[in-house]
Amino acid sequence: MRPSLCERSSSTPLNMTASTPGHSLHRAACQMLRRLGWSPADLGWSPGKSGGRPNLSHLLRLGPAQGRERGVCSFKGLARRERGGSSAAASLLAIQDPRVRLLPPTGSAPQPGALEPSRSRLGTFAPGPSLVWTPWRCPVCEAMGLRLPILLLLLCCVSGLPFYNGFYYSNRPNGRNLGNGYSEGIFNGVKLVVETPEETLFSHRGANVTLPCRYHYEPALASPRPVRIKWWKLSENGVPEQDVLVAIGLRQRTFGDYRGRVRLRQDRAREVSLEIRDLRLEDYGRYRCEVIDGLEDESGLVELELRGVVFPYQHPQGRYKFNFHEAQQACEEQDAVVASFEQLFRAWEEGLDWCNAGWLQDASVQYPVTQARRPCGGLGLAPGVRSYGPRHRRLHRYDVFCFAVALRGQVYYLEHPEKLTLAEAREACREDGAQIAKVGQLFAAWKFRGLDRCDAGWLADGSARYPVAHPRSNCGALEPGVRSFGFPDPHSRQYGVYCYRPR
DSSP states (O other), rough: OOOOEEEEOSOOOEEEEOSSOOHHHHHHHHHHHHHTTTHHHHHHHHOOOOOSSSOOOOBBBBBSSSSOOOOOOBBBBOOOOGGGGGGSEEEEOOOOOOOOOOOOOOTOOOOOTTTOEETTTTEEEOOOOOOOOOOBBBBHHHHEEETHHHHHHTTTTOOOOOOOOTOOOOOOOOSSEEEETTEEEEETTEEEEEESSOEEEEEOOOEEEEEEEEEEEEESSSOOOOOOOEEEEEEEBHHHHHHEEETTTTTEEEEGGGTTTTTEOOOOOOBBBEEEEEEOOOOOOEHHHHHETEEEEEEEEEEEEEEEEEEEEETTSSSSSSOOOHHHHHHTTTTOOOOOHHHHHHHHHTTOOOOOEEEEESEEEEEESSSGGGGGTTTTSSSSEEEEEEEEEOOOOBBBEEEEEOOSSSEEEEEOOBBOOHHHHHHHHHTSSEEEEOOHHHHHHHHOEEEEEEEEOEEESEEEEEEEEOTTTSSSSSOOOEOOSOOTTOOOBBBBBEEEEEO
């Protein structure tokens, strides 16, 4: 029967398997002895086969004391495994009682009650050179029992303070937020002030953007001080916090999807702005710039928004067919993401009016109403963004509001001599060196490129739509927007096609 990791009996000490290599155990034992104020010379190390230093397979062995009145601490070391002569540490014969005494050196007569070489469950061990010194009183050992030696053994293996991503940070709730993008920390009569813009920054997908951040001291310092910089993206709408960049001096390290796309701009003194290249759809959000000076740290917030458009999206089979996870996938397939509440609210301010409730990024279900009416909550409610609150992500089903950003490519209506089926429309775009456009791409072209066409065309999801930037009598309703014919029979020949050519 295989022995347990730690096993105690009345006749043998506690056996603990040591997974550390022999040299690590040797180093750990030496560190512990030095912490206790002893040197190898003081302890009478006997030379091993390797010369003037002991074998790497030292075992720390503590035998039981002979009576309570003789509470002494001593060590027995330098045993090795006989089988194969391996120098790797096989086990650690650990503490049975802190009141222990020294075993005699090899070749000397054993004292009464001394521990003899024995066969452990992990193999046969023979005594090696011993550590010899005069026993001493150890009242702390008597008081703490097993805990003190175990604690010393664990502490000797600790290399230093923990480092986060290779850098150590001390986050103290010191200082105060001054508003207007300023925050300050006070230490030794000097204030550390971090400056970031209060207004939201807007950009578009594929662009390069700089998130400004500067710091200074009040009063000003005569000589520069070494600081550490950390940028990270805050958790929002269920998305976890993301590390972006950390820097000390000229050393910088980036993380995750930001690797190779971000760098610290230090064009001016005490400037620590973050430059993001080739913006992606998921890069929008709030970023924090933290400056760490010794034990003090202060930070500022920068909000980045991508220019985009919010549009409602339904399942091909009709209204209220998506659970939350299916809604996320549906938006991604249309080159978009699920919209946040802030994005939906901004769209409502710009005139978005839609009676069907849809998922948002935080798994809540809401819908925007600009004109109160009976089918949309009744006449008694004021216009606004109506909310059903959070819903179950798997069980409940609604439509979804997607968010698509400005394009780098081109969406266009393919001039073709005749109408096409859905399959023919896909092939026609490929022959033209493009691909059939997605719903999010059509909305973005309408919003940011002013795409205006009265001809309905196939899109990648099997729907037929057309964009109207300048309303007129023969193009549907007298308001701009993207008109939809739903999801027609894919074999019908009533529509053209909208294609997308990336740049």
